[in-house]
Amino acid sequence: MLNELEQVLPADIEKRSFEIITEELGDKILIPGTEPIVKRCIHTSADFDYADNLAFSDGVVERALDAIRNGASIVTDTQMAKAGINKKRLAQYGGEVHCFMSDEDVAQEAKENGTTRAAACMDKAAVMSRENQQEHGLIFAIGNAPTALVRLYELINEGNIKPELIIAAPVGFVNVVQSKELILTLKDIPYIVARGRKGGSNIAACICNSLLYML
Amino acid sequence: MLNELEQVLPADIEKRSFEIITEELGDKILIPGTEPIVKRCIHTSADFDYADNLAFSDGVVERALDAIRNGASIVTDTQMAKAGINKKRLAQYGGEVHCFMSDEDVAQEAKENGTTRAAACMDKAAVMSRENQQEHGLIFAIGNAPTALVRLYELINEGNIKPELIIAAPVGFVNVVQSKELILTLKDIPYIVARGRKGGSNIAACICNSLLYML
Numbered sequence: 001m002l003n004e005l006e007q008v009l010p011a012d013i014e015k016r017s018f019e020i021i022t023e024e025l026g027d028k029i030l031i032p033g034t035e036p037i038v039k040r041c042i043h044t045s046a047d048f049d050y051a052d053n054l055a056f057s058d059g060v061v062e063r064a065l066d067a068i069r070n071g072a073s074i075v076t077d078t079q080m081a082k083a084g085i086n087k088k089r090l091a092q093y094g095g096e097v098h099c100f101m102s103d104e105d106v107a108q109e110a111k112e113n114g115t116t117r118a119a120a121c122m123d124k125a126a127v128m129s130r131e132n133q134q135e136h137g138l139i140f141a142i143g144n145a146p147t148a149l150v151r152l153y154e155l156i157n158e159g160n161i162k163p164e165l166i167i168a169a170p171v172g173f174v175n176v177v178q179s180k181e182l183i184l185t186l187k188d189i190p191y192i193v194a195r196g197r198k199g200g201s202n203i204a205a206c207i208c209n210s211l212l213y214m215l
Numbered sequence: 216m217l218n219e220l221e222q223v224l225p226a227d228i229e230k231r232s233f234e235i236i237t238e239e240l241g242d243k244i245l246i247p248g249t250e251p252i253v254k255r256c257i258h259t260s261a262d263f264d265y266a267d268n269l270a271f272s273d274g275v276v277e278r279a280l281d282a283i284r285n286g287a288s289i290v291t292d293t294q295m296a297k298a299g300i301n302k303k304r305l306a307q308y309g310g311e312v313h314c315f316m317s318d319e320d321v322a323q324e325a326k327e328n329g330t331t332r333a334a335a336c337m338d339k340a341a342v343m344s345r346e347n348q349q350e351h352g353l354i355f356a357i358g359n360a361p362t363a364l365v366r367l368y369e370l371i372n373e374g375n376i377k378p379e380l381i382i383a384a385p386v387g388f389v390n391v392v393q394s395k396e397l398i399l400t401l402k403d404i405p406y407i408v409a410r411g412r413k414g415g416s417n418i419a420a421c422i423c424n425s426l427l428y429m430l
Contacts (some may be wrong), residue, residue: 002365002368002397004393005222005365005393005394006389006390006393008389008390009329010325010329010330011330011332013331013362013389016389017387017388017389020388021388043388044415045260045385045386045387045413045415046386046387046388046391046412046413046414047262047413050263078298078299078421079296079298079299080298080416080417081292081295082298082401083250083293083295083297083298084293084294084295084416103418109352110225114224114225115225116225116228137375147225147228150217150220153217164236169258171259171261172232172258172261173231173232173235173236173258173261174221174223174228174232174235175220175221175223176261178219178221179220182217186423196261197261198262199261200259200260200368200415201299201417202295202297202415202416202417202419205295206243
């Protein structure tokens with residue numbers, strides 16, 4: 001059995017994986033400039049659906065890279081997504097990754113408002129954003145909670161937050177599709193949306209990483 | 216757009232999700248006792264392929280639950296998987312979650328041996344396991360690195376470790392399928408294997424959680 005293994009040096013495994021993905025994508029047409037993101041989502045999931053279900057707002061990649069270069073921080077809705085993001089690479093540009101899901105005040109606010117902790121996290125991010133108004137922007141990497149996206153949509157429409165980028169990749173069955181379609185209706189907010197039911201903390205994190213690796 | 220959202224209380228979202236999954240599985244036949252694991256993998260990925268690609272060794276669920284009850288700890292090959300496991304629940308039975316991927320000695324050993332850090336982590340786990348011989352067992356939750364599975368297979372055959380359970384769920388394109396098939400050949404080692412290319416840290420973590428939630 002062991003002799004059926006492909007001989008690939010540790011340092012070359014990722015390169016070889018991307019070669020296989022490129023090969024299997026064949027003449028599939030991807031939006032120019034988004035290829036590294038699409039391929040990394042496939043790399044992370046082994047799911048070629050991501051060749052079809054990622055939606056990008058106009059010029060989002062350049063705007064996202066500019067935001068990171070300018071020191072934007074990333075807010076996630078799970079500790080898993082936070083764990084998966086290359087925080088060292090982000091720190092080179094001055095940004096850090098925040099996840100408020102385990103914070104006591106968030107749990108308290110969610111309970112009081114009858115909402116989810118993920119939604120309360122978005123309120124906390126909006127407060128942080130206002131307090132640092134002259135500072136750097138925020139990128140939202142949402143891989144789990146549709147309620148986070150819905151609350152973010154409301155906060156944007158109320159003028160309480162203006163994200164540099166929304167990565168909308170919750171996974172699941174209840175309001176997941178609808179919450180992502182909501183983000184697609186936003187004007188002037190850059191987005192990368194994994195349409196449909198699929199997504200996840202791993203996908204949200206890998207989209208962040210694919211941007212970081214483009215820099 | 217907001218009025219297209221399904222009205223579900225925060226506490227009921229997971230329950231409603233599992234109802235939808237059960238409904239869509241229809242009369243699909245699952246191995247008795249494994250349903251909560253299969254459904255949670257679908258819940259985590261929105262991917263019904265998991266109804267077909269999970270392989271279970273005989274009696275694995277009962278053996279895994281016994282191991283957790285007896286204080287088994289979990290070793291992961293990514294910080295993401297560690298972040299995703301319900302550590303509070305595990306701690307109730309005395310177990311904890313280890314991920315050695317960021318350890319200096321692991322990086323050093325991988326470099327010296329020309330292997331991956333994930334493989335070196337398995338060696339470190341084997342040492343830990345030997346040192347605590349009279350203590351509790353180890354569960355391996357591998358969601359990323361085929362090289363970790365291959366090394367684990369070697370360590371088992373050399374008699375250097377005897378896991379209570381192997382969750383084999385690496386994702387990807389290079390030796391992923393082969394490494395999982397290798398685990399399927401093991402005798403007397405309980406396993407849950409996500410056959411094929413799919414898997415991930417999220418899947419490895421959710422299989423651990425589904426076991427914890429059965430207790």
